[in-house]
Amino acid sequence: MRGDMEWGSIPGLVRSAAERYADTEAVVDGRTRISYGELGARVERAAAACVASGVRAGDRVGIWAPNSLDWIVSALGAVSAGAVLVPLNTRFKGAEAADVLARSGARLLFVTGTFLGTSYVASLRRAAGEGTGRGPLPGLPELEQVVVLSDDAPADFRTWKEFLAAGDEVQPARVRARASAVHGDQPSDLVFTSGTTGRPKGAVITHAQTLRAYRIWTDLAGLRHGDRYLIVNPFFHTFGYKAGVIACLMRGVTMIPQPVFNVDTALANIAAERVSVLPGPPTLHQSLLDHPARDAHDLSALRLVVTGAAVVPLRLVERLRGELGVDTVLTAYGLSEASGIVTMCRRGDDPSVIASTSGRAIPGTEVRVVDAEGTPLAAGVPGEVLVRGFTVMRGYYQDEPATAEVLGEDGWLRTGDVGVLDDAGNLRITDRIKDMFIVGGFNAYPAEIEQLLGLHPDVADVAVIGVPDARLGEVGRAYVVRRAGSVVTGDDLIAWARREMANYKVPRTVEFLRELPRNAGGKVVKGALRGRAG
Known part of the structure; x- marks a missing residue:
């Protein structure tokens, strides 16, 4: 059964x-330990x-x-x-x-x-x-x-x-x-x-959907009895509650809840509690790797990292494996309307696949990419990501009009995300439809530009939005967090970008911030950046 x-x-x-x-041991919360x-x-x-x-x-x-x-x-x-x-x-x-x-x-x-x-x-x-x-x-x-x-x-x-x-x-x-x-x-x-x-x-979302989805998640991730899981992802979010609490219940994994992400606290918890599992957004893992006191903590028990975002630098995957010795690094993609999980990489996937895609559809689901008229697109062509299968919600609670906007009678859920499928069925999320901007007739996808800018050695974090331009309609503006000690300028970054990407993708302006505005799920709140841009 x-x-x-x-x-x-x-x-x-x-x-x-x-x-x-x-x-x-089921939960370790401060001094409280219960079975x-x-x-x-x-x-x-x-x-x-x-x-x-x-x-x-x-x-x-x-x-x-x-x-x-x-x-x-x-x-x-x-x-x-x-x-x-x-x-x-x-x-x-x-x-x-x-x-x-x-x-x-x-x-x-x-x-x-x-x-x-x-x-x-x-x-x-x-x-x-x-x-x-x-x-x-x-x-x-x-x-x-x-x-x-x-x-x-x-x-x-x-x-x-x-x-x-x-x-x-x-x-x-x-x-x-x-x-x-x-x-x-x-x-x-x-x-x-x-x-x-x-x-x-x-x-x-129903009980059956939750149980089936996160049984698959635990299987694909390789979660096992005896693991010790530092749950930094907020419980109010599917990633924290279901890929956290529910998944741990399935395998008898020890839960170590952390109410706020603080890198010093996380390092101390990983070392003291011999944490082996640490899912979270890429920024969480980046901050651990870059912490000046990292080597003072024993992180050798870490064996499994699951992350997910439009931008997961290949260098991050390589550093987690090379510097921390993490055996399994996986990426995944999901949304609340699909029980939090749509695609996931598999153990054994090449690091380049893990870094550049969110993996393949999980068993029991289908993924397609379509144009504005709903026509399926060929591999390599960007369009809106649709998902169909057991994970898809019943609908929005007491909101039939909003449900009808995203969920068709044929069962396909419109995600509002722009993505590309490769020949093997791996999905790469390039952006939200609403975040795409058009530069002189060319579609510009902020996440793609962010991934390229993130390769610059002085860039610790970056977000790109479209802003009005009298000549081109819209152009990119980059919000950048410098790496510690860096003195890189906006002109430096723009000049570098002109050598690395097509001209229409190059941000015309750069603003430096101490940190990017993010919600509790780790997503950049681009509305706040648009507010700054006026």
Whole structure:
């Protein structure tokens, strides 16, 4: 029997992991260390508390908090009680969080106390403290309860301990019956898009989709029992929750959640905890490699890196293998609307394939590249990437018009990404359709230009946008982060670019920044750069 069919649902996976890997260390969070058996018991207690709090099967439960053991327990507890999880981006402001909570109709919210100097409770109160509702936040009438993942909470909210204690009166048999009633075709979560452009939309993903997709992910990545996984990717993002928590549950891997990426903390964790698995965006791995104190830390346990982005420099792949001795470096591509995974490289692929593509379609999915009329294009010709298969969402939650814009009756999902397929079926993402700009009639793809500029020895990070030009319509502007100690100028880079790329691709202006604006998923927020450009 196929593994995901055996589990049936995420609650089934949690129960299986607790039994099969009972004595294996499950989570290391600061000084707290618990086994899979203990994790299973904690999740069951959280599920009992959800039942005691009136959560019904199918209710939406939000969670707005950074990576932690409490996030794992509360989220899996809610799902085990039959709820649909709504993870909220920790970069959201109060009004953005309130909007997602309102549109998802969440009845219960788990929220962190203070994170990065911000009180999320106070932020929510400012955004939703007034209205006609009778709950803790009158502006969110459907939100009946707010649980603060802390020892302190306002009078009309509940602490995590108070919430858990309320479930102690619920019989274990009742909790297990609720978990057993969850089926694979039911929604497991609403994953809201990153919102780098436009209003976030909630992609409806089921238990069966999640389990099948991340069983494949663990197989292709080679994740194995005994691995120790530093999870820096945010849990609110599919990469953190599903390629992180869910994948670890499948193989009995130790989870080490890190709430914020700090290179010093990451190096210390990798050395102290003998971390063997470290997925994340290319910038994360680049910063580890370039850290001046890297050699003072024992990183020899690292064996698996999975990354994904439009730009993954070949030099980065080579350095991870050569300097850190990482056996397996893989790239992948996905989006929330397709359960977070569409293509992935395979172990044994040539480094040039791993660096220049995001691999091939995973089993059970199809990928094609089409022109503006929807006609499939030949290998080597750029166009919009479409995906069809079991990973594709049911649709956007309560938003039929937006669903119809991207999901055809034939099952093909429009990704909004521009890509190129090679003869072997490997996909190279060149850009977002909205980011492409036209220079004197030629299509210019920022990611392609960024990859070329990233080869310059003085460039640590780079992003390119199109800006208006009276003669050519649009031209490129590059935002560059210099390498430490570099004094390279904009004129230097432009002159170098003229030797390395076609003239229409060459940025006409260069602006230097200390760092690029990125969202919590590691993507450059190009809207912020366009705002700078005026």
